[in-house]
Amino acid sequence: MGLFDEIKKKLSHEFIDIIEWLDTTDSTIVHRFERYQNEIKNNAKLIVREGQTAVFINEGQLADVFKPGTYTLNTNNLPILTTLKGWKYGFDSPFKAEVYFVNTHLFTDEKWGTKNPITLSDDRFGLVEIRAFGTYAFKINDPGKFIIDIVGTDANFTNFEINEHLKSLISTRFTNTVGSANLPIELYATNITELSETCKEVMQPEFNSVGISLEKFFIENVSMPEDLKKEIFEYSRIDKLDLDKLTKFKTAKAIEAAAANEGGTAGAGMGMGMGFVLAQQMGGMMNPATQQTNTTQPNVTVPPPMPVQIQYFYAVNGQQMGPVSIEQLKGFFANRTINKDSLVWKQGMANWTPLKDVQELQSFLGGNTPPPLPTV
Template identity: 30%
Template sequence: MGLFSNQFSNVVEWNEFREDMIFYKWSNQEIKKGSRLIIRPGQDAIFLYNGKIEGIFTDEGDYDIESQIIPFLSTLKGFKFGFNSGIRAEVLFINTKEFLVRWGTGNPINIPTPQLPGGMPIRSNGTFSFKINDYIKLIDKIAGVKSSYFVEDVKLRITSILDQLLMKWIVKEGKDMFNLQSMSFDIAKGIKDDLDMQLFDSGMTITSFQIMSFNYPESVQKMIEKNASHSMIGNMNTYQQASMVDGISSGAVGGGGVASDMAGMMMGMNMANQMMQNINQASNTNQATPTQTSSGAATSSSSSEKPNFCPNCGQKTGEGNFCSNCGHKLN
């Protein structure tokens, strides 16, 4: 009897385990007397009988099905193995980990914008994570008719509607179409909520959704960079001076050596002189404020006044235009 019972013994386990497999259904054999159930870390095992959940086992380990599993099954707790009889039950193994998926738009998304009549073609990429959170819904919608399910299956389902959701939330949140990255958090949050609703009936939930970047056409990207550089420079004079400094620092003058160093020094001195002249001109303009005379003519407040003391010898001045002591001209 023992010889024949060993012949019918088998092991119920996840035979085809893969990191990207969401679930696996063991249903190709009959569970015999002496069979064992093996649950590995990161797995849950669900016993199904006639499509109905009989029991869910979440603790990893090696179990004797007759003595440790059957007593906890809803319908089969009184089942007794016979010499040549077994259970035609199914065991669904669930991968309990959180799956991380990278996504990217296959084609540019034309976002409506007043600046471009045909729309702004934008690409985007990022990541999203999901996991199984409702076994009953999973079995009802997917596992009831499939023997396995992969991350790629979920990715295809997500990316099929992702372009529409990107357009929806970019238009909704978009105030500056040329600076979408600053709004990526709010856009991603809206998309995550929508995707979570899409997977809700399948027993899965979106745990995170991230937008890594928005990519513009090359011509638009160059325009954005040029506009940003002009904004930082402020005015063209400073822009030209900064360009000269960049040329000197990068060795663009001459072919190197003494000639290049001298040319760089000359350019630097000329720039310094020009900057000093600009500062002096601005200072003189601010100081030479015109005053109004009694006749209405604008004159300089300092052009007609004589000093009370001679600036050359210190002698007190009189009514004349020259110092009576040293002859220095007073105005």
């Protein structure tokens, strides 16, 4: 071998490049490998580590994508790049190409949240506002598409640069999802796992369109105004109680409070009246013989029997409740336990009927229109 061949061989070894990237951060998604004038020598070594992908861009076009492994760059493993360049002599001369290393590991604990309250319509509570926040995790599943559509020529692209875009996307899709779900308002706070899975399915195609895979999506909290939260808790407790017993209990407490209010004339009068009634009832129970004698005395005017009070049954969340009086039923309508479309039934009715269609209950609706005149 001549002296010239020895020098050529030595120089060729000296100019062999090693193209690799060691990530020292937890935030870099794409890093461009910098070379002088982007020149890469023939038989350069490309080292792609686990959790990375190397993307070659030639004159603005996607040339090739390399998965983890070690490669020797020549015409055998860069046929696309060779075709794009149209070299007649292969890689005897340095070629120019941009090399981007893409992190394909999972980026976790990314934060999201609704910037403004979301307004929802609920049948029982009217218009309500909620906020939500949580975390998500993503990774790059199509490096070439991600670089072309998102990164462009950015030499060091981090997750902070994509987070604002992703958070806006999540907030918009979350608002659309909960708005179309039409769930009772209390379920947004209790069914966050199912809601998280539904939102993830809705958002996944949007992420895929730019080469990103939404791996995890969590709703950590759905918040609402404190007064609405208290109202929902109260409604939940009432829904689990025997409403007839609860009404009687509250009535008894109200009478007790009125009787104890001796500062007012009405309260004092009611207190004395209740005292007389209780005294009579206690006397009758303590002295049944006297009660028997009184009932057998002649010439005692006996009042007519009390009219039978109509009792109604009603449906709440598909469950039969009652029976209750019409006044109790009116109270439930007033506090929105039931509404005009709630089904009710009383003795003599063939079927369960919406409240608004029962004539004697239409006064609950606040209308003053008389019924139609009978036809002659």
